[in-house]
Amino acid sequence: MKDGVTFVILGATGDLTKRKLIPAIYHLVKNGKIGKFAIVGAARSNIQIKKILSESEKFIKNLDKKAWKKVIYFSYYHRVDFYQQEDYRQLKKFVEEIEKKHKLSGNRLFYLATMPQHFEIMTFNLAKIGLVKTKGWARCAYEKPFGEDLKSAKKINKSILKIFNESQIYRIDHYLGKELVGNISLVRFTNRILEPLWKNKHIESVQIILDEDMGVGNRGPYYDKYGAIKDVVQNHMMQLLALTAMEAPKKLVGEYIRNEKAKLLSKVKIKDLILGQYEDYKKEKGVSKKSKTETFAALKLEINNQRWKGVPFFLKTGKNLDKKQTLIIIKFKKVDCLLAKTCEFDSNYIIIRIQPDEGISFEINQKIPEKNEVIPIKVDFCHSCLFGPNTPRGYENLLEDIMKGDQSIFVRKDEIENSWRIIDEIKKRKVYSYKKGSKGPEQLNIFNKKHNIIWKQ
Amino acid sequence: MKDGVTFVILGATGDLTKRKLIPAIYHLVKNGKIGKFAIVGAARSNIQIKKILSESEKFIKNLDKKAWKKVIYFSYYHRVDFYQQEDYRQLKKFVEEIEKKHKLSGNRLFYLATMPQHFEIMTFNLAKIGLVKTKGWARCAYEKPFGEDLKSAKKINKSILKIFNESQIYRIDHYLGKELVGNISLVRFTNRILEPLWKNKHIESVQIILDEDMGVGNRGPYYDKYGAIKDVVQNHMMQLLALTAMEAPKKLVGEYIRNEKAKLLSKVKIKDLILGQYEDYKKEKGVSKKSKTETFAALKLEINNQRWKGVPFFLKTGKNLDKKQTLIIIKFKKVDCLLAKTCEFDSNYIIIRIQPDEGISFEINQKIPEKNEVIPIKVDFCHSCLFGPNTPRGYENLLEDIMKGDQSIFVRKDEIENSWRIIDEIKKRKVYSYKKGSKGPEQLNIFNKKHNIIWKQ
Numbered sequence: 048m049k050d051g052v053t054f055v056i057l058g059a060t061g062d063l064t065k066r067k068l069i070p071a072i073y074h075l076v077k078n079g080k081i082g083k084f085a086i087v088g089a090a091r092s093n094i095q096i097k098k099i100l101s102e103s104e105k106f107i108k109n110l111d112k113k114a115w116k117k118v119i120y121f122s123y124y125h126r127v128d129f130y131q132q133e134d135y136r137q138l139k140k141f142v143e144e145i146e147k148k149h150k151l152s153g154n155r156l157f158y159l160a161t162m163p164q165h166f167e168i169m170t171f172n173l174a175k176i177g178l179v180k181t182k183g184w185a186r187c188a189y190e191k192p193f194g195e196d197l198k199s200a201k202k203i204n205k206s207i208l209k210i211f212n213e214s215q216i217y218r219i220d221h222y223l224g225k226e227l228v229g230n231i232s233l234v235r236f237t238n239r240i241l242e243p244l245w246k247n248k249h250i251e252s253v254q255i256i257l258d259e260d261m262g263v264g265n266r267g268p269y270y271d272k273y274g275a276i277k278d279v280v281q282n283h284m285m286q287l288l289a290l291t292a293m294e295a296p297k298k299l300v301g302e303y304i305r306n307e308k309a310k311l312l313s314k315v316k317i318k319d320l321i322l323g324q325y326e327d328y329k330k331e332k333g334v335s336k337k338s339k340t341e342t343f344a345a346l347k348l349e350i351n352n353q354r355w356k357g358v359p360f361f362l363k364t365g366k367n368l369d370k371k372q373t374l375i376i377i378k379f380k381k382v383d384c385l386l387a388k389t390c391e392f393d394s395n396y397i398i399i400r401i402q403p404d405e406g407i408s409f410e411i412n413q414k415i416p417e418k419n420e421v422i423p424i425k426v427d428f429c430h431s432c433l434f435g436p437n438t439p440r441g442y443e444n445l446l447e448d449i450m451k452g453d454q455s456i457f458v459r460k461d462e463i464e465n466s467w468r469i470i471d472e473i474k475k476r477k478v479y480s481y482k483k484g485s486k487g488p489e490q491l492n493i494f495n496k497k498h499n500i501i502w503k504q
Numbered sequence: 505m506k507d508g509v510t511f512v513i514l515g516a517t518g519d520l521t522k523r524k525l526i527p528a529i530y531h532l533v534k535n536g537k538i539g540k541f542a543i544v545g546a547a548r549s550n551i552q553i554k555k556i557l558s559e560s561e562k563f564i565k566n567l568d569k570k571a572w573k574k575v576i577y578f579s580y581y582h583r584v585d586f587y588q589q590e591d592y593r594q595l596k597k598f599v600e601e602i603e604k605k606h607k608l609s610g611n612r613l614f615y616l617a618t619m620p621q622h623f624e625i626m627t628f629n630l631a632k633i634g635l636v637k638t639k640g641w642a643r644c645a646y647e648k649p650f651g652e653d654l655k656s657a658k659k660i661n662k663s664i665l666k667i668f669n670e671s672q673i674y675r676i677d678h679y680l681g682k683e684l685v686g687n688i689s690l691v692r693f694t695n696r697i698l699e700p701l702w703k704n705k706h707i708e709s710v711q712i713i714l715d716e717d718m719g720v721g722n723r724g725p726y727y728d729k730y731g732a733i734k735d736v737v738q739n740h741m742m743q744l745l746a747l748t749a750m751e752a753p754k755k756l757v758g759e760y761i762r763n764e765k766a767k768l769l770s771k772v773k774i775k776d777l778i779l780g781q782y783e784d785y786k787k788e789k790g791v792s793k794k795s796k797t798e799t800f801a802a803l804k805l806e807i808n809n810q811r812w813k814g815v816p817f818f819l820k821t822g823k824n825l826d827k828k829q830t831l832i833i834i835k836f837k838k839v840d841c842l843l844a845k846t847c848e849f850d851s852n853y854i855i856i857r858i859q860p861d862e863g864i865s866f867e868i869n870q871k872i873p874e875k876n877e878v879i880p881i882k883v884d885f886c887h888s889c890l891f892g893p894n895t896p897r898g899y900e901n902l903l904e905d906i907m908k909g910d911q912s913i914f915v916r917k918d919e920i921e922n923s924w925r926i927i928d929e930i931k932k933r934k935v936y937s938y939k940k941g942s943k944g945p946e947q948l949n950i951f952n953k954k955h956n957i958i959w960k961q
Contacts, residue, residue, distance in 0.1 A: 230871040239836040379696040412694040414687040
């Protein structure tokens, strides 16, 4: 990325910019993964870039002063009311001046770090005043959530595709920036001992778990509108599902992988679900006192293709649960029992841990010494043990790939619309209360029993 | 085994009795796996049982005095020239007296710890004078090697089967007493993630390695007559091969496993081999100065059935090599390469380590952080890490199973004859010299190149 880039961050006063985007750019600078650059933050407030940076600094560990100084030196802020075209004109001038001053080539990375209802007008205005026309490249990143249902997502897609080609559009799902998510397809398709097993003939069920141990924090207003299903199931969990279940792509590169993910998502159907809301959620800041928003969901899905016919996929997520973990659990069918006496040994499992302690483990049966019996033994490919502690590099990966023009870890139009289609089919239903720090509502037991599911973790 | 047993060990002055049999009986006593018992050692020498026991004591670690005292108290010796019927008559009287004295039930475990040329006459004489007729059970263990070729093995079988039923005959292969050998079939057939992979569609080749880092020691006279092929390939390695490659038995119990092993061995053919002899072997005590006996062998085998058509099995064994190890290595075929750039990643492996550090490991490819490439990562089911250090219990297992009447880990008539048939087909050939502590003769490289084999360890 030695030819330089201007980051134009719209929504620069928000949490995302401070917590993720600025630190990610800092890391790219520190690791020499970026050449010339400038950051132009823009938002409605009348503040100074210094303030954004000083708040952002708190989210950087072991700050390298030299790299940080460089970030400070090349960072700017410009006030923009996103609904005023004139403001965009001023922004354009401002960006051009900075590019001139720092001899930047005109590559522009627009990052819309805002809520989706602003995506259309912002994209329209950026184009209208000619900011997206540049002698370098222009690429636009749209933070999640992308819409709030299938209809709105389609509408946004239609609008922005009048301005940009799909190849310029980077729909963000930061889970795709995680190493272990990237590992899923590599592990699946470079290991002979996995591929032949990866189907309904051998797999009994799949669990995808995304548990959090914290509440909504200061995201109350946003979260109360969306809820667990739209906040994480529609995007992160559907992507994990797609990567776990997709057919082999022609090659393990962006477009082919996105083809297979989109195809897979078009076959997914929700068969049952149960919703929950943690105690005192209604007292959270920015949450309606009568809120019926779910902070917990467990779902049973089916995938209607040859590979997965008959294999239930179970998804579970929630806030304020007993632990924080993201896992994919492949449960294999049992073998025909050949043991003389007891056959009560467990199934084999492959467990892909996305966080917190990344890794892959196998659970297979082993002989008990001196007995003709077996017990399940877990063995672990601990990622951090092998490669050292993984710095949280999600957004760094994302920004780096946008600069490279590599769309592999971004969500394509058809993927996003397919996953909204799945979610849109959910009808309104009862939301059960659950205790903070618990495993979810008590009614989950009924769901579990009905579907014969034992959550592995 | 609370109903008592008399161990009648013929060849009681030999190494096996001191090093293995007495310590094994001691361990059975110590671990409460045996009730009333007596040991009657017999051999040609005119010595006392004390001497045998005091030599045996050296081979027991952390001696439990109480248990050892018990072994001493119930141990006897009787001089027998194995070719004199009168001596057997005296032995019979002696055994009966001891059984009377200790109120033993008459269960008799005969252990022929001698060379195979004596098996027929000894069995004949034991029967002739009526020692094998008892009010309890009579079972007879034959130490390996069982014969020296197919013809002699058949002859012994024919003779001893006139005296005993096959159900009374326990042909010893002490490798079958090892935990990890017992684990092979349990692991293969209780894990869904292994069984579907276990065939030529997915497996490229199999290696069975039994390397030793010591010379022939004081076994010169025996070894020089037998050599590596008859000393370990015909028995231990053929058993490992059979357990690794056999079809699923109806149940994981003795007769069914032996059925499948025998069937498998009937399909094995040696395709090529190379022999070696370590430097200065001819100077070993008891070895002919002109010896052409092999102390090293590498073989290529094929198994002529549907499962293994096209999969070469490579066997390698030798004395005075660079390490001591017994391993089974399953090398999988590569997957179709889907990576964008390089596809030079390695195959998957499953490695079953029999000794010294028992365990099973998987080698699978994992993503390299920040790259779209993979590297092989080894992960280990370390047996001793899970179950604690494994005391060398081979003979303890064997004796215990004979007492139980469980023939699972003993070699049946058809197995032994099938494996001699395989070995008998080897024609005389050149024996290449190799340096002590090396990997075998240099000519092994030619063999390796010819058959495209890279020894994994």
